[in-house]
Each structure stands twice: as structure tokens, then as C-alpha cells.
Amino acid sequence: MAPNRTDIPEIFRTLRWPLVLTRLGMVAERLARSFWPLWSIAIFALALLMLGVQDEVAVEWVWGAAALLGAGAIWAGWYGVRQFRWPSRGAAMLRLDGTLRGNPIQAALDTQAIGGGDASSTAVWRAHQKRMRDRLAEARAVEPDLRVSKNDPLALRYVALLALSVAILFGSLVRVQSVTGMGAGGPDVAQGPAWEGWMQPPAYTRLPSVYLNDITAPEIDVPEGAEITLRMYGEVGALSVRESISGRDLSPEEAQDTAQDFAVLKSGELAVDGPGGRVWQIAMIPDAAPAVKRDGEIEVSYEGEAQIPFTASDDHGVVMGTARFTLDLAAVDRRYGRAIEPEPRETIEVPLPMPVAGDRSEFTEALVGNFSLHPWANLPVKLSLEVQDGRGQSGLSKPQSLTMPGRRFFDPVAAALIEQRQALLWNRENAANIAMIFKTILNEPDDLFRKDVEYMRLRALAKRLETLAKYGAITDEKQDELAQKMWDLALEMEEGDLDDARERMERARERLEEAMKNGASDQEIAELMQELREATRDYMRQLGQQQARENPEGQQMNPQDMIEMSQDDIQRMMDRIQELMEQGRMAEAAEAMRQLQEMLDNMQITQGPGGGGQSPGEQAMEGLADTLREQQELSDEAFRDLNNGQRGQGQRQPGQGPQGQDRQPGQGQAGRDPGQGQGGDDPASELAERQRALRDELNRQRQALPGQGTEAGERAAEALERAEGAMDGAERALRDGDLGRAIDQQSRALEALREGMRDLGEALAQQQQQRTGEQGFADGGDPGEQRDPLGRNTGNTGRVGTDEGLLQGQDVYRRAEELLGELRRRSGELDRPEEERNYLDRLLERF
Template sequence: MTAAPGKPSPESRGLAALGLKLGLSRLALWWEGAWRALWPPLGVMGAFLVLAFTGLLPMLPPALHLLILIGFAATLGYFGYRAALGLRAPAPDAAARRLERDSGLAHRPLAVLADRPAGDDAMAQALWQAHRDRAVAQLDHLRVAQPRPGLAARDPRALRAAVLVALVASLGMAGREAPERLLAALLPPFAEPASAPTALAARFEAWITPPAYTGAPPQFLNAAGGAVAVPAGSRLHMVVSGSANPPELRLGSAAHGFTRLDTQSHSLEIPLAEGGALVLRRDGRDVAQWALTLNADAPPVVAWDPAPARAGRGLGLRLPWKAEDDWGLAALRVELRLKQRPAAPALTQDIPLPGGTPRQAQGASQPDFSTHPWAGLEVEARLFARDGAEQEGKSEGVFLVLPERRFSHPVAQQLIALRRALSLDPIAREPARRELDRITGAPEAFEHDTGMFLTLRAARHRLMRDRRDEAVPEVQQILWDVAVALEEGRTDRSAR
């Protein structure tokens, strides 16, 4: 059967596919041979990298370090030489034999395509063509199997997998220090030039922790040195490994010793009280140096924005404010002091801050002091802001009169006036007693209410007999309660 004009014959298509599959088979053979030859030197290199990335070699005595390097170099040279001898191109017919084996074809059909018939007669040619056609028909069944280097037979203990796992783990442990650790493993200490940085530069970690109130993250120190600026109150942490000799840290003119962790590691933690040259030394040599600057924490700044005043509605006091701090505000409060009695304990009211510890904030608080004994009196108001370092900033003082509740009942007005007088002069108990005697001497003014009469008399006796300082505020509270009861009772009667 012949192919249609313009179309390739099945034989030509099969032969074209055969060329591609032979190329892939040859590539697979080359890969198998290369991998069998190269895995021993690659394993030696992997084992050395594991030692290098773990940082173990520089911790050894220099002589032992050098002997291990020589041993690795000799082993690598031996296996590398054997690998070079084993790297050969596949034999010309090896790709075809592999392809036949992978495809499960018997009697080497690919060799038939390259052979020629022994006889020239018609019968021999016909038999040969039939045999060739059967071989061509098998080309469609050819397949290229994936490379099989057969390392399991050469490495029954799977050491190659162990080396790979250890290499990945050690590389993860080394992290960004991997290049420095590799260099330190290749250069024993006595092989380094005097001007070269020591291998210790890859085996210390140093970081500065700012005070917690700043919210700033730790700042790691670069082994290359340089300028470092941190907040005052920070702490320096340092861990050095790789030598039994303890290192030394100098900050300015002061020297700081390390604490031994084990035979090869030392640690240090100190508060940074001053700036200056920060130098890490070991074995009489400077390992790293930084120029340290401590930024002092400024106290908060707080001010009225604008001045406080009575709220537009109700009896509240509007306190507009603005504040800022370089690392964040921790607390804000207003303190009120009596103008006529500035030595008296201040009246304090906390003001909530928005968003935790803002660096800048402003707002307006509206507390109600109308029930306080100072209501109706002139006070000095001042804002106080505090930061995380317990530093305080304060505003200018502003004088104002605290809003007070208005009473219409005459006795209630007298009781509130007496209450206010005790705020201005708590020692003046005798005038207050006389005023209470006068009020209770005219019970018709509060409609002969027996309960109120007894309450006011009890307040009078407490004021005279209880000499505690706390007695005056307690009496002031009684006066307030009676005044409110009188006022609200009058309101109820008016409503009825």
C-alpha cells in the first residue's frame, strides 16, 4: 500500500520519530552515566557544605581545621578523578539497544533497519522487505523510559539522601550568614591575613531592644559596623560563639565582660546609659565597631485648644485639648485647684486618649462637676500629659468658675452656700455649726419635715464632735442630699 501523493509514507513518519526517540535515549544514557560518575564527589562536597554552614569548623583548633580541609580536598580529588574517567559518551548502538529494552521489543528490530539483504534475487528482496516492514510496524510502539542511574545499588544505605537533608537543614540554620560561614570554613584562623576581618564576624549576634513604651522593634547590629541611633533607656544584647576566650565589649571608656554560656559561647546584656564608640574585641583584635547615639525622650507637650469654658448645654465643662509626644502618649488628665485655697488637694479627672498611645491627639472632654463641693467656685484648670517613660508635660493654668446647679428653695440655697463655705475654709466648723443651728431653729422653713430636721442635727453634731478631716466632706455630702431633696420635693409639689 502506497501513501497518497503529497503525504509522507508510514515508514518515513516512523523513521522521523525514531530519530527523536534515539536522541532522547542517548540523552538518558548520558545522564545515567554522568550521575553515577558524579554523585561521589557531589556527596563529598555536600558533606563539606554541611560542616561549613553549621559553623563547626572554625570552632576547632586551627591545626585540626586545616587537616579536615586537606582530607576533604584529597577525597574530592580522588572521586573527581574517577568521575572524569567515568564520563564517556554512550556507544553508537547503545541508544538503540536501550530503546528496544524500554519498549520490550525482541530480536533487535532497530538493527534490521540498518542492515542490507545478502542476495539480490527477487525472492530475497521480497523476504527482506517483508521483514523490514514488520520492523517498521514496531516503531509506533517505541517509548523512552526515564533515566535510571541505579544509585540505590551503589548506595544501599541512602547516604545521598542523608547528605541532602543535612545540607538543607544547615543552610536554613545559617540563613543570611551562609556566605560568611563558608568563607570561615575555607580559611583557618592562621591562614587569614592580618588585615582580613575575623571569622567571628559571622558568629555573633547583637541587637538593641528599645524601651517597651516606644513600641519600636529590636534593632540588629550589622557586622560591618556603622552609625546606630536608638532611644534612651534601650538595652544591648549580644551572643558571641566560636572561641573559648571570652570577648570584651567597650562602650566609651567603660569595659563590659561577657557571661559564659558554654565552652565556645558567651553572652552579654547591658543597659545603654550613654552613647559613644561601641567596640567588640576578641583576642586583642577589634571585631566590629559602631558609633552609638542615644536619643533622649522628650516630655509630652499638652495645651488648651482653645481655653476651657462651660458647655453649651447642661452643667458640663468643655475641656478642649491637644497633646503630642515623640513615642506616644500614655495618659492625659485635668487637675483643678481652688483659687482661694491652692494648697488643697487637687480635683483630678482622667481624659481618655483615642487609639491607645497616639503620638499626636486632640479632642474635647466634657466632665460634669456640678455635684462637687467646689461647684460655683473659681478654680485653676491645668492639663497634664504623661508618656511611657513616666515623664509629664503640663499646660498653662486657666481660671474659671465651675458650673453649679441652681436651687430655688431658700433652705436649699442656704445649705449649698454653707457647703461652699466649708470648701473654702474646712477649719471654720463653728460658723457652720451656728448656721445649722439657725436653719434647724426654724423648721417651718422646710415644712416641719422631721427626717430632714434629724438629718441636719446629725450633720451638726458630726461637724462638732468628729475631728477627722474626712468629717467635713461627709457633712458636705449630707448638706447636698438634703438640698436636693428639698428642691425636688418643691418641684413635685409645684407639679401637683
């Protein structure tokens, strides 16, 4: 049945714009799907022209490509015309009607098929028609679907779009016009030749490239060494180059070359002669050579590590540098073992450290190295520094005379051994005289040797040296071997191998007094003073333990026989001694040291209220502190083995622990059974055994942990349990040879140990508060006079810790600053393994 014609105009007025826009969208869809090959070919051709491909290939290739692309375009146009169908109004209406609820357009155009004579049926139909026409107001144009993936399953259109993207980034629309000049009679015949030019500064200047066609100024500042690139198009000979900045002598034929590349070596003129040419006056910016000089005083540590500061500068930045040490033979004292001519030695060359980040145009760094083992240690040398910039220019400092930094020995026999070692390395012909000197030292051993084993080792060394000298059998290998044995013996005698804490303390004091008499540097005296502090603390702790065993009832001894002192009193006296030495008042410092020694000989350590023995809490804290220290030493040794590629324990210097610190026998090897891990060739296996022993010791301490039942005590137990688990993981990693994973596990163990000690201290403080609250002052126990496990005043609050500073004196801050500086220096050395530098970076992030 035909629709009601009187309603149609009103319906289409309502749908006019949605229907028009939907129909235009359908046109766009069919154009995209029909003509995608045509616009893909057009885009691809435009990309090739923008990239200048036509300028890089022969004209025959250009014509061939044009013919191929033209044929493709003709086929694509025919394909598009054949596929394209103009959408009808009805199709647009059906698409629009399909997006609305209930197809209201079709319903509005329909007529009632049955029931036209029934009033009720007619009323229902009219209500339905009204509702459908109301929905026509909701009509919105249908968005076109421009996807052509079904028509282009191989995605060839994206190849054209990718080529256009590359052309937009790296090409130019200006280059498209160059294709019109190809072939005879082209537009270029009327337009004339063209040219392009670029100026590329050296990479180390970090300056951008310059497109010379955009430079209209007559003068240009150009850095020395910049590369000039010129390209000329059109008839050969129409354009020529004239320049006086590269030092070239161009012939007329060479000046007309269409491709020219040269460097800027001096100021002058650059011109492109011909139609559209241009002239520039080039002002070359000279690249100055770098400069370097030694700046500041040389600092030498007690272990012989030297810090040689220097300052370097360059206009564009220093790239690398080298320090060279040569023997200053004219300044050497040519007596005794150096009376004969020295054996030839190569110049010592050490790379200079460079800043890791930041500007290298001017900086100050310090060359850090230990030259104690070199034959020239403590002898006059000449130091020259050399640095290079990015262009390869070198800058040399004036050679400076100085004494080659090296470790100094204060023990008389050790010093004699080092002197004869140097004589042997000076010239092996001194071997017979050295053996004779050793026999002289061995003649009266009682006053010179503390241990028989040192005497026996020197006697064996003297016999072997005498035998080799007699038969002239000292080869280079034998010379180095003998020198190393002399060094090891001297180091052991200097450092000592002491089992008794008192002997270690007295030895440290003797070395300090010897250093004061010999005029040692402030750095050496400060380190020896720190060694005396550590030895004294160890002696006081062991003396307190001995008094607790011998006097379990805590009875006071006769005050006339003993002087009661705390650890803080000892530290204050040492601070005073160091202050006197820094002021140069050595006589007063020596007298104060004598008084300190007398007090140490007759002292009684105050240990908590009443001066009795250590409480269980104090013993637990002390045991955990020892475990923490030994775990730290074990981690340092694992890190050093990782750094040195699993080197054997025999390569370490006797008597030295991590970071060059003194290590007494058994220190850092808690719970280690005699003979366990000895004689093995695998350092990781030995470290695993020591880690196992340390884990067992922590397990024993954890079983007897005080403070059980309190919240802080439970937290301490959990932290120590985590530490034990991390130690177990470190042991397994060490046995597997995975030092990197072992170091990570050891770091977790250290963190857990520190957390456990903090919680244990809090638990002990809570117990102390409870005891103080119960007893009050009835027993004469003033909380303000009580001591914590470190011997410090706990203050009046009864809290854990102290009102005093935990780190006393300036030595601790100086040492912390030195350690951070060393970490930064090592993390900046690019020749170190990546695992080591990552480990150092993690340390720097933490601290």
C-alpha cells in the same frame, strides 16, 4: 526469536533523547536515595557555620563537633556508595515503555513467533508493528521520583533544611570563614583580627538597626539613647575601641575588651583602632522633652461633665499623660462654711486621653470628666498637665487657675443643700452650723418644698447631722454618707420626680428662666432648652389623648376660648427663643417665653383632619415609639450594669436614666407591676422583670396592630414578632446573668422594632391614600394639609413621611456629634473592659 537487527537503529534514533533523559532521572533518583544522609550532614554543618556557632563556643567544642560531623559524613559516603547502582539502558527502556500505551518499544523490538509463512498473518503483524512504531513518537522522558520518605522515615533531612532556613534568615555566609582562624597556625594568623558592630536605635523611635561594618561614610546621625554593640575577634589586644559618645572613661585594658556595649549620650567620635579599623564622627540627634498645654475653652454640660481641651507634642510621640488639680486656697472665698481651715485632701490626678491610632507627635484631645461630687467642685483650683515620652522624659504645663468644673443647681433649696454639702466636706466642724441652716430652711416649708417627702428627708438629715455633731461622731465614713445623702436629695429636688407632664414642663421652663437670670453658660442653656422641648412634646401628647377621651365625637371647641396650634408651631417658637438667647437678648427671650406659656395654657392640638382624636394607626405608632424608647433605655441600663460589674440599682443617682437624661417615674418601665422587682439585690433580675413586662406590652400592641391584610402590614407584624422573640431571649439572658448576650438580643429587638414601625407607617400611608382617593376633596380634606403621627405635613403626594425635615433645628445635629465623639473617646480608653470596647466598636461601625 531474535529481533530484526536492521530496524533497531531506527527505533533507538526515535527514542534517543527520551531514553537518555529517563536514564539521567533514574541516576538522580538513586543519588538522592543513596546519599541523602551525606547532603543532610553537609547542609546541617553549613547552617551551624552561617549562624556563627563556632564563635560562641570554645574551640574544643568546635573540634569535637567537626570530628562528629566528619565521622558522620564518612559513614554517609560509604552508605551512599554501597546503596548506589548505576541504572542500565534496559531498565531505562522498561520504565519509558511502561508510560506508553501497549508497551510499543517492546512490541517494536519483537519478531513474529508463529505464522511467518502465512501472508495474512504476516500482513497483520506488519500492521501491528507499524502502529507500535508510530506510538514511539509519543515517547516523553519520565520524570524522576526524588522522594526519599521511604529511605528517611524519621524525616531527618528536614531538620537540616530547617537549620539552613534559619541560617539564611538570621546568619550570614561571611561568618563561615571565621572557623578557619581557630587553632594555632590558622589562616587568621596571616589575615589578622576582625570586628563587627551594630547600632540599635531606641524602640520608640521605630528606626531600623544599622550594621556598622556596612557604613563607610565618616559621619553618622544617631538618635539619643541608641545602643552601640561592638565585637572583636582574633588576638586580644590587636583591636581596641576609642569613643567619646557615651561619657565613659576607658582605661587601655577596658578599650581592648572583645565585647563592648554602650549608649550614645552625646556627639563625638567612635573608632575601632587596629588592622581593618574604622573611624566615625557621631552626630547625636537629641531627644527633646514633650510639651503640653491647655488649649481652648472648657465646656461644662448641664450634668457637670467637663471637657478640658489640651494640646501635646513630642518629636517621637507622647506615651502617657496626667492632669493634676490642686486647691487654690488663696483664691477661695473664705467666708461662711469656708472660714475655717479645710481638711487635707489629696491632689486629684486624672490620666489624659491619648489618640487610639495615628501619630502622637502632635495632637489635640479633651480630658472628659465629671468632678461634681468632689469637695472642690466649683471652687478655684490650679490645673497642671504632665506628659511623658518613650524615653521617660516629662513635659509640664504652667499651672493655670480655673474654677473646678461641676454641676450647677438652680433650684434654691437644692443649691443651698449643695452649698452646705461642700461646707461639710470642707471641714466636718461645720456640722453644727449646717444643721442650724437646715432648721432655718425647714421653718417655712410651704414655699420651698413641692413634696412632703422632700421636707421629711431634709428634717431627718438635719436631726442626724445635729446629733453626730453634738457627740463629735462624724467619722470619715459618716462624712461621706451624709454628703451623698445631701447630693441625692438636692438632685431629686433639682430634677424633680413629676408624675404630671404639665408640671414637668413648667418645671423645665422655671429652671431655664432661673439659668438665664443666673448667667448660665451657653452649654447649660442649650441643654435646658432641649429639656423644655422634650417636656413640651410629652405634655402635648398627653393633652391630645385627654381631649380625645373628653371629646370622642371630635367636636370643635369655641375658637375664642382656644388657640389651635401644631407641634411644629411650638418648635418654631422655641427655636426663636433659643436664637434670642444665643444673641444675648435675654429680655426679648423672656417675653417670648411668656407668650409661649400663655399659648400652651390655651391651646388645642391639631390631630389629623378635622382636629379630632388620634386614629388607631396614630395610637399604634405612638405606642410603638414608646416601646422603642423604653427598650433603648433598658438596653442602656444593661450596658451600664455590664460596665460597672453588676453594680446595684442603688448606686445610680436618683432621677437619672441612661446617659444622664432625666427619667420620670415609671419611664422606661412599661407594664411593670407595683412592687415587682423592687427591693431585689440583683439588678439583672430587676432588668429581666422589666424586659418581661415590655415584651408583654409589645405582644398586646401586636395583637391590635392596624393595617392587617396589606403587604406592608404583614411585614410590620412579622418584624414585631421577631422583636418579641428577641425580647424573650434578652429576658432569659438577664435571668441567667449573661448581660453580654442580653445586650445583643436587645439590639436585635431594637432593630426589629424600627423595621416594624417603618412598615406600619407604609401600611398607614397606603390606607390614607385609599381613603383620599375615595373621598377626594368633596369633604374638604386637602391631603396637603394632613398630618402624620408626628404632627408634620404629609405633603401633596400622600406618601408616608413628610416633605419637612424629620430632625428640626441644629440641636439634634450637635447632640449627634457629641454622642459620636463620646463613643469614640470611650472606645479609645484601654482601661475599659474589652467587652465594652467591642460593644462601642460595633456602635461606631453601625453609625
